[in-house]
Amino acid sequence: MTPEVVFDMKEVILSIRNLKTYFFTRRGVVRAVDGIDFDLVKGETLCLVGESGCGKTVTALSILGLIDSPPGRIVDGEIHYGNIDLMRCPRDQMRHIRGKEIAMIFQDAQSALNPVFTIGNQIVEQIKLHSEADNREAKEKAISLLEEVGIPSPEKVANYYPHQLSGGMKQRAMIAMSLSCDPQILIADEPTTAVDVTTKAQILDVFQRLKNTRQISLLFITHELGVVSEIGDRVVVMYAGKRVETAKVSELLTNPIFQHPYTTSLIKCLPDITGERDRLESIPGTVPSLIDLPGGCLFHPRCAKAMAICREEEPPPVTVTRGHTVFCHLYSR
Amino acid sequence: MKKTWLRDYIIKRLLYAVIIAWGVLTITFVLVRVGPTSPADKYLANLASRGQDAAQVIAAIEARYGLDQPIYEQYINYVFNLFRGDWGWSFSTSMPVMELIKTHWIYSFQLVLLSSIFAALLGISIGIYSAVRQYSKTDYIATFFSFIGISIPNFWLGVMLILLFSVQFGLFKTYYDTSIPLLSLANLKQLILPVITLGTGMLAGYTRYTRSAMLDNLRKEFVRTARAKGLPERTVIGKHVFRNAILPLITIIMFDLGSIVFGGAYLTEIVFGIPGLGRISFNAIFADDYAVVVTVTLISAFLILMINLITDITYTYLDPRIRYD
Amino acid sequence: MTKGLKSITHIARKVGGVRNLLFILLAALLGLTILLDIRVVEKIFDPLVYLYLAVGIVVALYVIPPLYTSRRLVQYYWQRARRNRLAVVGLAFILFLILLAIIGPFLTADPTEINFEEKNLPPPGFTLQETVYHLETQQFITKTASGIWEHPLGTDNKGRDLLAMIISGARVSLLVGLFATGIAIVLGTLIGVISAYLGGKTDNVLMRFTDIMMTFPFFLLLVLIVFLFGPNLVFIVLVIGLTGWTGTARLIRSETLSLRTREFIMASKALGASDGRIILAHLIPNVVSLIIVIATLSIPGVILAEAALSFIGLGDPAVTSWGMVLRAGQQTLDTAWWVAVAPGIMLFLTVLAFNFVGDGLRDAFDPRSSV
Numbered sequence A: 001m002t003p004e005v006v007f008d009m010k011e012v013i014l015s016i017r018n019l020k021t022y023f024f025t026r027r028g029v030v031r032a033v034d035g036i037d038f039d040l041v042k043g044e045t046l047c048l049v050g051e052s053g054c055g056k057t058v059t060a061l062s063i064l065g066l067i068d069s070p071p072g073r074i075v076d077g078e079i080h081y082g083n084i085d086l087m088r089c090p091r092d093q094m095r096h097i098r099g100k101e102i103a104m105i106f107q108d109a110q111s112a113l114n115p116v117f118t119i120g121n122q123i124v125e126q127i128k129l130h131s132e133a134d135n136r137e138a139k140e141k142a143i144s145l146l147e148e149v150g151i152p153s154p155e156k157v158a159n160y161y162p163h164q165l166s167g168g169m170k171q172r173a174m175i176a177m178s179l180s181c182d183p184q185i186l187i188a189d190e191p192t193t194a195v196d197v198t199t200k201a202q203i204l205d206v207f208q209r210l211k212n213t214r215q216i217s218l219l220f221i222t223h224e225l226g227v228v229s230e231i232g233d234r235v236v237v238m239y240a241g242k243r244v245e246t247a248k249v250s251e252l253l254t255n256p257i258f259q260h261p262y263t264t265s266l267i268k269c270l271p272d273i274t275g276e277r278d279r280l281e282s283i284p285g286t287v288p289s290l291i292d293l294p295g296g297c298l299f300h301p302r303c304a305k306a307m308a309i310c311r312e313e314e315p316p317p318v319t320v321t322r323g324h325t326v327f328c329h330l331y332s333r
Numbered sequence B: 001m002k003k004t005w006l007r008d009y010i011i012k013r014l015l016y017a018v019i020i021a022w023g024v025l026t027i028t029f030v031l032v033r034v035g036p037t038s039p040a041d042k043y044l045a046n047l048a049s050r051g052q053d054a055a056q057v058i059a060a061i062e063a064r065y066g067l068d069q070p071i072y073e074q075y076i077n078y079v080f081n082l083f084r085g086d087w088g089w090s091f092s093t094s095m096p097v098m099e100l101i102k103t104h105w106i107y108s109f110q111l112v113l114l115s116s117i118f119a120a121l122l123g124i125s126i127g128i129y130s131a132v133r134q135y136s137k138t139d140y141i142a143t144f145f146s147f148i149g150i151s152i153p154n155f156w157l158g159v160m161l162i163l164l165f166s167v168q169f170g171l172f173k174t175y176y177d178t179s180i181p182l183l184s185l186a187n188l189k190q191l192i193l194p195v196i197t198l199g200t201g202m203l204a205g206y207t208r209y210t211r212s213a214m215l216d217n218l219r220k221e222f223v224r225t226a227r228a229k230g231l232p233e234r235t236v237i238g239k240h241v242f243r244n245a246i247l248p249l250i251t252i253i254m255f256d257l258g259s260i261v262f263g264g265a266y267l268t269e270i271v272f273g274i275p276g277l278g279r280i281s282f283n284a285i286f287a288d289d290y291a292v293v294v295t296v297t298l299i300s301a302f303l304i305l306m307i308n309l310i311t312d313i314t315y316t317y318l319d320p321r322i323r324y325d
Numbered sequence C: 001m002t003k004g005l006k007s008i009t010h011i012a013r014k015v016g017g018v019r020n021l022l023f024i025l026l027a028a029l030l031g032l033t034i035l036l037d038i039r040v041v042e043k044i045f046d047p048l049v050y051l052y053l054a055v056g057i058v059v060a061l062y063v064i065p066p067l068y069t070s071r072r073l074v075q076y077y078w079q080r081a082r083r084n085r086l087a088v089v090g091l092a093f094i095l096f097l098i099l100l101a102i103i104g105p106f107l108t109a110d111p112t113e114i115n116f117e118e119k120n121l122p123p124p125g126f127t128l129q130e131t132v133y134h135l136e137t138q139q140f141i142t143k144t145a146s147g148i149w150e151h152p153l154g155t156d157n158k159g160r161d162l163l164a165m166i167i168s169g170a171r172v173s174l175l176v177g178l179f180a181t182g183i184a185i186v187l188g189t190l191i192g193v194i195s196a197y198l199g200g201k202t203d204n205v206l207m208r209f210t211d212i213m214m215t216f217p218f219f220l221l222l223v224l225i226v227f228l229f230g231p232n233l234v235f236i237v238l239v240i241g242l243t244g245w246t247g248t249a250r251l252i253r254s255e256t257l258s259l260r261t262r263e264f265i266m267a268s269k270a271l272g273a274s275d276g277r278i279i280l281a282h283l284i285p286n287v288v289s290l291i292i293v294i295a296t297l298s299i300p301g302v303i304l305a306e307a308a309l310s311f312i313g314l315g316d317p318a319v320t321s322w323g324m325v326l327r328a329g330q331q332t333l334d335t336a337w338w339v340a341v342a343p344g345i346m347l348f349l350t351v352l353a354f355n356f357v358g359d360g361l362r363d364a365f366d367p368r369s370s371v
Helices: A056-063 A091-097 A119-130 A135-148 A167-178 A197-214 A225-231 A249-254 A261-269 A308-312 B002-034 B039-048 B054-065 B071-084 B097-132 B137-151 B154-168 B185-190 B192-218 B221-228 B233-272 B277-286 B290-318 C002-015 C018-040 C047-069 C071-082 C085-107 C162-198 C200-215 C218-229 C233-243 C246-260 C263-270 C275-311 C322-331 C338-365
Strands: A012-025 A028-041 A045-049 A072-081 A102-105 A185-189 A217-222 A234-239 A242-248 A317-321 A324-327 C127-134 C139-146
Touching: A012 A056, A012 A217, A028 A045, A028 A056, A028 A072, A028 A217, A028 A234, A028 A242, A045 A056, A045 A225, A056 A072, A056 A185, A056 A217, A102 A167, A119 A135, A119 A167, A135 A167, A167 A197, A197 A217, A197 A225, A217 A225, A225 A249, A234 A249, A234 A261, A242 A249, A242 A261, B002 B071, B002 B290, B002 C200, B002 C218, B097 B137, B097 B192, B097 B233, B097 B277, B097 B290, B137 B192, B137 C338, B154 B192, B154 B233, B154 C322, B154 C338, B185 B192, B192 B233, B221 B233, B233 B277, B233 B290, B233 C218, B233 C275, B277 B290, B277 C218, B290 C200, B290 C218, C002 C018, C018 C047, C047 C071, C047 C162, C071 C338, C085 C162, C085 C338, C162 C200, C162 C233, C162 C246, C162 C275, C162 C322, C162 C338, C200 C246, C218 C233, C218 C275, C233 C275, C246 C275, C263 C275, C275 C322, C275 C338, C322 C338
Parallel strands: A045 A217, A045 A234, A102 A185, A185 A217
Antiparallel strands: A012 A028, A012 A072, A234 A242, A242 A324, A317 A324, C127 C139
């Protein structure tokens, strides 16, 4: 448990301590998230980065209590939103927070939207759920939201069904829906992953605009460092359910000295368009099965700089500079 | 633009239904004419048993039914008569078949209606509950009973119910009493056993299909979105999931209608002595009264045609993915 | 010697394989025997035996070898199916039923033997008491009838042994189930595959026809046809088969449609394979697992159809089937209730068994389900 004092003057809006979410399956216990800590500061964009399966989505779902409860369960941790512990608050209060205080958008907009209701209908439903607005007011607000995210002819689109829209439009519609009750925090789970490059840029534009106009606190989950560099203020790097590094984006990407080896590899994997390298780099080995984890530092089997101690002990957190923490034996002397 | 699309589809579908109807008519006609005992022979047998002179009778029949005419003229007459409402003459009851149908259809209708309501309400509720509480004890019990429900031969179930509740315990009469007015509680009471008999098979089917359709949709992503919006669980299930599950459900339910419901109703009427269309057809068989048997078959085929038509249109209307494409 | 072999292989190639050659020879032999039977000699075999022989030849030549060559695959599916306990129980019951049908007739009385002395006997262990006013002595006499072990299930109101009737019914139901389903499946598969594969106008016409047939309620159509043509067991089996193929055709057609666009079919076509060959050698083997499941799940419906026909009196009067016994039982519900209970239980258990097995097979074949 690390007391994380990030910016001494800024207000922390979401604080996660020692979150552990496990899935109890027939083949064993999957430790999807195994002791994560981080803070989300009001108004900032925090990126959660890592390969597929490292626990990013599960972390986000845990915050909102959306883990499928037969196999999964949050076994430990505290999630503080303001002065409410989201893990221990009553269900009614949790439902009130979902959608109104903390909203979430998902990766695949086509399957995340209900195919049998119109876009407008789905947004209006959320508005009416959390406010006193009547049909007309809610519909007007829905249209203005669609306009805000850059959808052309929003009055028409509001009467469309999800399958009638393009991928990018669907994603924007989902963003609009999540903003419908003016939430404090928006959790975006890989919103740019399932779309093509042009749409990706457009959607990032939307987020940028939202950051400027609404001062919303954004928890942005992705596995693409390029996106992180564009939109992130700070970043938390995850590997196999654990946190390996937390830093300001600017520092992480430009200062390689105190980087975690995993982060270094991730950066190296980015295609280099300056034309110097001709082969794509990849990280040797594969992500460990979350049931059968290696001992010591989870990354050691694939780490180029692994030492003897890495096999034995879990690396302790090392505060390298202010706001930059690494979990690696390399820097613990 | 969307409105005319639906209208065009309905028109297309209606035309198609007409073709199917023609096919049904024709096949029935062929079956009747190809049978070893022609209608003429059957009438002869009937009339002979009443001691009438054969030669006179043959002439009368040939005149009335145009059996001396070439086959295609007979066919045209046949189709024409059907539309006119001249569905033949029933010997065993000495009235036009049309009359017979008019007086008896209501009994079949009430049986099928009540059974369907019973089966649908109970079946869908249990199916939803089973799906939401998958792997619970209730789920296993419900699944087990639905297996039994679709396996039990419904005519035997009827006999067993009569054995238990009418013969042993004397709670119900063994035969349906037509003197009781239709819209009375007493009528409802005597319909309890028949409705259970016919409804059980349907119930089991509905439970199974609802459960499976709900399970398929409970896994989908939009359910997570709905919860993330803060919707109460009952709205998530009752509105979002159910509205998606109902689409395949409608098709499956209607598909089974022909085999299970109509065949089942036929047998149930016979077991309980309910004088519906099934029972009069059954009586007609043993009185060699072919017009009734043929007509009842045709009527049920057309009913199924209607139901399929309505189901298709309803499904197209309800699924926006088809409507707006 | 080698010359003989050479000419055999030459002919074999012409007909598409040694197996086909063997089939033609055996079929010809069988055909000859049948002709002899009808025309020349007195009965050699019971007609039913010919049917069994024909089915046996087809099974031995076309079903067993593929199973043998893909032993591992068969074993894999068997392992998966085995884990479903209900399915195993169902299979055990079916095997028991088959045993009963084959051996039973030798061990029990003649089901049609009427014996008014022993009428209305309940199963052993039960006693029926009847108070009757005896005219001569002008007194009420209590007559008791207890079951005897000679009639393990009791007798009906004409003294016929119920157990024997049940066993006869088992034979009938299994036969009907086997042959009627066979006809329906073969017909349905052919129509489905051809319709889906050839597409276009053929597909259109075949599907319209299927729709028309499906519009008739199955049972009412059966009733109509049996009413018009007469109740004869062989005919009933034929009719059930010829009217019950529609569901199969639909399912097989949709499966074939999705297979048709897969690469291995296109590759076959590119190599110059004829349509017939593609259908027989490529498409059909891939729908086999679906066919097996459909067949197993169709048998209960077929058995119930025949039973229902017999129940309402349209069954073959010369044959003792479960439906017929049930019909007799309904008429004597107050005096001999056991007559109605036994055949119904057998029908129920049989249908249940096939449903369990069919469901288990379906799960075993479905790659997505984790058995």
